[in-house]
Amino acid sequence: MDPVTTGLPRPAVTVDQVVAMAHEHFGVEGTGVELGSQQDRNILLTTPGGTRYLVKVSNPVFTRSEIEAQNLVMRHLAARGHATPQPTASRGGEDIVTVDVDGVPHAARLLTFLPGEPLSAAGAPWPATLAEIGRLAGQVTAALADVTHPGMERDLQWDLRRGESVVAERLHLVADVARRGSVEAALHRVTADLDPVRDALPTQPVHGDLTTDNLVGDRDHHGALRPTGIIDFGDVMTSWRVAELAVACSAVFRHEPHRPLAILPMVAAFDAEVGLTDDEIAALWPLIVLRGATLVVSGAEQLAVDPGNAYAAAALDDEWAMFEVPAAQDAAVMTAAIRLGLGRPVARPAAPSSTAPMVRALAGRPPVVVPLGHDSDVLWDGAWLDEGPAQEAHALDAAVSTALAATTRFGEGRLTRVGANSRDEPANVAVACDLRTASPVTVEAPFDGVVSHREGALVLAGRDHAVVVRSPAAGSPAEDGIEVTAGDALMTTDRATVWLTVPAAVVDRLPPRFVRASELAAWRTRVLDPASLLGPPPQDGPADDLLERRTGAYAPLQGHYYVDPPQIERGWREHLIDTSGRHYVDMVNNVTVLGHGHPEVAAVAADQWRRLNTNSRFHYAAVAELSERLLATVPDELDTVLLVNSGSEAVDLALRLTRAFSGREDVLCVTESYHGWTVASDAVSTSTSDNPRADQTRPGWVHAVELPNAYRGTHRGPGAGEAYARDAVAEIERLAAAGTPVGTWIVEPRNGNAGAIGLADGFLPRVYEAVRAGGGVCISDEVQVGYGRQGEWFWGYEEHGVVPDVITVAKAMGNGHPLGAVITRSDIAQALADQGTFFSSAGGSTLSSRIGTTVLDVLQRDGLQEHARIVGEHLRRELERLAERHPLIGAVHGRGLYLGVELVRDRETLEPAGEETAALCDRMLQLGVVVQPTGDRQNILKVKPPMCLSRDSADFFVARLDEALSG
Structure with a gap:
C-alpha cells in the first residue's frame, strides 16, 4: 500500500460545527477554540459560566472499541489518584456519540478539561x-x-x-x-x-x-x-x-x-x-x-x-x-x-595483555606528557579561550623542541576545548592521545589485525582490541583488508591522534575525539588509555573520595557550597574552572575583585616571595606605600592605617580601638548583619544565617536596632529612613539613660549578608549624629561593599554623605590574598597605646603590602570602579526586566556589582521563597553559574562577582536565571 494513502488527515469539521455538535449531543453551549492535533480535531469549549471542556472528534479510522479503551484507561488511572480528563455522558447517556462529517460517521466525545x-x-x-x-x-x-x-x-x-x-x-x-x-x-x-x-x-x-x-x-x-x-x-x-x-x-x-x-x-x-x-x-x-x-x-x-x-x-x-x-x-x-x-554492573574491557610498542624510534625514551587540563603548567592567562586548538599545537611543538616526542593525556578535560559562558557541559574530555615527534617516525602495529581506512584515519582491528590512528599520513581505502602482524609498519608521520578501543566500537563509526565528563565512565566500556602503546604510563582517574576525605580531615564546621560540589581547581577572570575543565560564571566571589588568576598579582607575589617576606616590624618601603595609597582614598581626617589579615581581624581590632578611645564597652549594631568570626566581631554579628543562635548568644554589651530595610522591614517605602532613624535614636537615648551609653556604632553602609540591602535614605546621618552627640564613635564596615564595588562610590559610606571615625576593609584588598586594614584617626589609634603595641604577622608583610598596592594599581588603571557602575547598572536593569516576567522575584537590591535578587512566594505578603532559592542555585550550577543564597531567610541570591565581570557574562547569568525560573 502506498504510505501516503495510509496518512490520517484530520476530520474536516470547523470549530462552529463542533460547538453545534456539543450542544446537540451533550447539551453544552459555549465558544470554541481549536487545539493542535496530528490526526483528530480537538476543540476547547468554554461555557458562559467559565467551565471548560475538550470536544474530541476522532479520526474515522479509529474504531469505537479503540476509543472505549481510551475512556477505560482514563477512568482507571483517575480511580488510582491520577488527574486525567474524564468522559462526560451525552443526552442519551453514552460517553461516545456518532456524528456525521461529509457522510462519514465519526466518534465524538466531551471530556472534562484538565487545567494547567x-x-x-x-x-x-x-x-x-x-x-x-x-x-x-x-x-x-x-x-x-x-x-x-x-x-x-x-x-x-x-x-x-x-x-x-x-x-x-x-x-x-x-x-x-x-x-x-x-x-x-x-x-x-x-x-x-x-x-x-x-x-x-x-x-x-x-x-x-x-x-x-x-x-x-x-x-x-x-x-x-x-x-x-x-x-x-x-x-x-x-x-x-x-x-x-x-x-x-x-x-x-x-x-x-x-x-x-x-x-x-x-x-x-x-x-x-x-x-x-x-x-x-x-x-x-x-x-x-x-x-x-x-x-x-x-x-x-x-x-x-x-x-x-x-x-x-x-x-x-x-x-x-x-x-x-x-x-x-x-x-x-x-x-x-x-x-x-541505575547501579547495575558494567563490564570494562581489559587492557591488551601483550603488545608491541607503536613507535620504536623513541629508543625507550617515553614521550613527555603535556598537560592541557585544569592542572596545566603551559596554559596561562585564559589564552585557551580564544585560541584553544592553537594553544594545544603550540604546547606540543614546544615540548618536542626539547624532547624526542610528546603526548597528551587520556581522560583529561582540556581547557582548550571549552567555552567561557556555556550553558552545557562541554565535550572536552579526551578519549584519545595526541602524539607529536621531533621528526617523522614509523608507527607500527601493536598487535595482529586487519587494516581499514575511514574518516581520515587508519583502523587496525584485532581480535580483542582495535587501534585508530588519525594522521595526514593515514593512507586510503585502497589499502583496506590488509592483514598485519605486531611490529608491521602502518605509516610514517610526526603527528597523529591515537585511540585504543574494542573492535565493536569501530564497526559502524569511529569513536569521538572528545566526550563530556559525565559520559567518560560509560565510554570507558568502549575505549582504553592508549598511553601504554605510546610509552607513558596510563593515567589514573581522579579520586572519587575527595569530598569524604575533606570532611574527614577538614572540620565540616567550615562547610562547603552545594551538596554535590564540583571540584574547583582553577579560575580565570570571572570564571571558576572544575577538574573536568568546565567554566562556571562566578557570581559570588567578591574577594577576587580583579578576577581569578590575575597575572600581575601572581607576578608580584612570585617576585616578592623570591626577594623577601617578613613582618611589618622590619623597615621596608612596601608597607608605607600601601598605607599612603589607602589614605589617598579617604578624607584627610582619617590619617592612620593598621594592616591585618582579614575582615574579622579588622573588625575585632576596630572594636578594641573604639572601646579604648570612648572608654565605653557598649556597641550598637543592626539586625541581620555579619561582621566576622572572632569573639568580638561575632558578638556584633546578628545574622541568624551565620549563627542561628545569634539572639541567644549575644553578650549584654551588644545592642541591636532593626535593619532599616524599606522593602520588608517595619517601616517601608518613602520616609522609612526617617522612621528607622527615630527608632535608633530613641534606643541610643534609652541606653544612655540606663547607664550604658553607646561607645561604638558599627554598620555596613549596605548590608551585605542581608542581600545588598541598602540602608533606608536618611537613616545613617541621623544615627551618626546621635552616636557622636552621646560621645560615641562610628565604624563603617566596608569589608564587603567597599573598594569601588558599588560603582558610584569607592567607599560605601559616601552614598550617605557621612564620614566615619573608623573604616574596616579586607576581601578586595588582596584579590584573594589574606589582607585587611583599619583606617582611622591617629588619636583613635593612639588610644590603644597604653595596652601595648599592635602587631600582625602577615598583616602589612612585604608580600601582603606589595599585593595590596598592585590591586589598587589595577583597580585604578583598568577603571574597574567605573566598569562596576556600567555593568552593574546594566545587570540590574536586566534583572528588573526579568522580575516583570517572573513573580518569584520580589525585588532587586543593591548597586554596581553588589546586588541581591530577593525571591518571594507572594509579592504582597513577601513570604520568603527559601526552598526555591536553594533549588534555583543548584539548577544554576547545572547551567554553568555559581550563585548562592544569602540573608536570614536564605531567599536572596547574592550577586557580588569579580569586578571584571564582562557584560557578556552578566547577560549569560540573566539568561540562565530566566531559564531556571521558567523551567
Whole structure:
C-alpha cells in the first residue's frame, strides 16, 4: 500500500460545527477554540459560566472499541489518584456519540478539561522535574499492567514494536537526502541492537505518549515544575512496557540537545517504580532512536496528506532534534551510562595483555606528557579561550623542541576545548592521545589485525582490541583488508591522534575525539588509555573520595557550597574552572575583585616571595606605600592605617580601638548583619544565617536596632529612613539613660549578608549624629561593599554623605590574598597605646603590602570602579526586566556589582521563597553559574562577582536565571 494513502488527515469539521455538535449531543453551549492535533480535531469549549471542556472528534479510522479503551484507561488511572480528563455522558447517556462529517460517521466525545500548562511550554525541565515525569510514567505503567480491553490491540504506527517497518515504509517521504540517509543508517543500527532482546521484552497496555506535551503541572515548594495531570490518551495501546519510557525520554532532547544523558533522572525514577529488566535496559536507547525516527517520517507523511496542518508543521523541527540527538550517540555507550546510573554492573574491557610498542624510534625514551587540563603548567592567562586548538599545537611543538616526542593525556578535560559562558557541559574530555615527534617516525602495529581506512584515519582491528590512528599520513581505502602482524609498519608521520578501543566500537563509526565528563565512565566500556602503546604510563582517574576525605580531615564546621560540589581547581577572570575543565560564571566571589588568576598579582607575589617576606616590624618601603595609597582614598581626617589579615581581624581590632578611645564597652549594631568570626566581631554579628543562635548568644554589651530595610522591614517605602532613624535614636537615648551609653556604632553602609540591602535614605546621618552627640564613635564596615564595588562610590559610606571615625576593609584588598586594614584617626589609634603595641604577622608583610598596592594599581588603571557602575547598572536593569516576567522575584537590591535578587512566594505578603532559592542555585550550577543564597531567610541570591565581570557574562547569568525560573 502506498504510505501516503495510509496518512490520517484530520476530520474536516470547523470549530462552529463542533460547538453545534456539543450542544446537540451533550447539551453544552459555549465558544470554541481549536487545539493542535496530528490526526483528530480537538476543540476547547468554554461555557458562559467559565467551565471548560475538550470536544474530541476522532479520526474515522479509529474504531469505537479503540476509543472505549481510551475512556477505560482514563477512568482507571483517575480511580488510582491520577488527574486525567474524564468522559462526560451525552443526552442519551453514552460517553461516545456518532456524528456525521461529509457522510462519514465519526466518534465524538466531551471530556472534562484538565487545567494547567503543558510542561513543554516551560522550556528545559529541571532534573527534579524529569525525575517526577519518570516516576509518573512508572506509576502509570504499573497501574495499567492488569488492564485488558480488545481496543488496546491496535495496528498503530506509534507502536514501537512496528516502528522499524513504519520508518522503512515512509522513509522516501523525507525529502532531504542527507537526513534520509541518516534515518536509514540509524534504522539498521536499531534493528541490530533490538534483535537480540526484542522477544524478551515484556508487553502490556501503555499510554503511549507520556511526553511533556501531554503532562500538565505546577511548581513544587522547591520551585521545580512537577506533573500533576495526564492528557491525550489517543495512543493507548498494548506495546512493549519499556516503550512507555522510551517515548517519555525521547521528548527530552528537543529541550536538551547537548545533554544526551539528561534522561538519567527519568530512567532512574521509572526503574524505581517498575524494575527494568536487563533486556529492557539494552533496548531503551535503540527504542529512543526508533521513536525519533518514527516521529520524523510520520511528520513528513502527515504534512503530505494534510498540508494545512500547522500543528504538524510546527512540530517538525522538534521531532528532528528528538531523532538526531540520540541517533548521533553510540548506543552501547549510552546503555552503559544508563546501567551505571541505575547501579547495575558494567563490564570494562581489559587492557591488551601483550603488545608491541607503536613507535620504536623513541629508543625507550617515553614521550613527555603535556598537560592541557585544569592542572596545566603551559596554559596561562585564559589564552585557551580564544585560541584553544592553537594553544594545544603550540604546547606540543614546544615540548618536542626539547624532547624526542610528546603526548597528551587520556581522560583529561582540556581547557582548550571549552567555552567561557556555556550553558552545557562541554565535550572536552579526551578519549584519545595526541602524539607529536621531533621528526617523522614509523608507527607500527601493536598487535595482529586487519587494516581499514575511514574518516581520515587508519583502523587496525584485532581480535580483542582495535587501534585508530588519525594522521595526514593515514593512507586510503585502497589499502583496506590488509592483514598485519605486531611490529608491521602502518605509516610514517610526526603527528597523529591515537585511540585504543574494542573492535565493536569501530564497526559502524569511529569513536569521538572528545566526550563530556559525565559520559567518560560509560565510554570507558568502549575505549582504553592508549598511553601504554605510546610509552607513558596510563593515567589514573581522579579520586572519587575527595569530598569524604575533606570532611574527614577538614572540620565540616567550615562547610562547603552545594551538596554535590564540583571540584574547583582553577579560575580565570570571572570564571571558576572544575577538574573536568568546565567554566562556571562566578557570581559570588567578591574577594577576587580583579578576577581569578590575575597575572600581575601572581607576578608580584612570585617576585616578592623570591626577594623577601617578613613582618611589618622590619623597615621596608612596601608597607608605607600601601598605607599612603589607602589614605589617598579617604578624607584627610582619617590619617592612620593598621594592616591585618582579614575582615574579622579588622573588625575585632576596630572594636578594641573604639572601646579604648570612648572608654565605653557598649556597641550598637543592626539586625541581620555579619561582621566576622572572632569573639568580638561575632558578638556584633546578628545574622541568624551565620549563627542561628545569634539572639541567644549575644553578650549584654551588644545592642541591636532593626535593619532599616524599606522593602520588608517595619517601616517601608518613602520616609522609612526617617522612621528607622527615630527608632535608633530613641534606643541610643534609652541606653544612655540606663547607664550604658553607646561607645561604638558599627554598620555596613549596605548590608551585605542581608542581600545588598541598602540602608533606608536618611537613616545613617541621623544615627551618626546621635552616636557622636552621646560621645560615641562610628565604624563603617566596608569589608564587603567597599573598594569601588558599588560603582558610584569607592567607599560605601559616601552614598550617605557621612564620614566615619573608623573604616574596616579586607576581601578586595588582596584579590584573594589574606589582607585587611583599619583606617582611622591617629588619636583613635593612639588610644590603644597604653595596652601595648599592635602587631600582625602577615598583616602589612612585604608580600601582603606589595599585593595590596598592585590591586589598587589595577583597580585604578583598568577603571574597574567605573566598569562596576556600567555593568552593574546594566545587570540590574536586566534583572528588573526579568522580575516583570517572573513573580518569584520580589525585588532587586543593591548597586554596581553588589546586588541581591530577593525571591518571594507572594509579592504582597513577601513570604520568603527559601526552598526555591536553594533549588534555583543548584539548577544554576547545572547551567554553568555559581550563585548562592544569602540573608536570614536564605531567599536572596547574592550577586557580588569579580569586578571584571564582562557584560557578556552578566547577560549569560540573566539568561540562565530566566531559564531556571521558567523551567
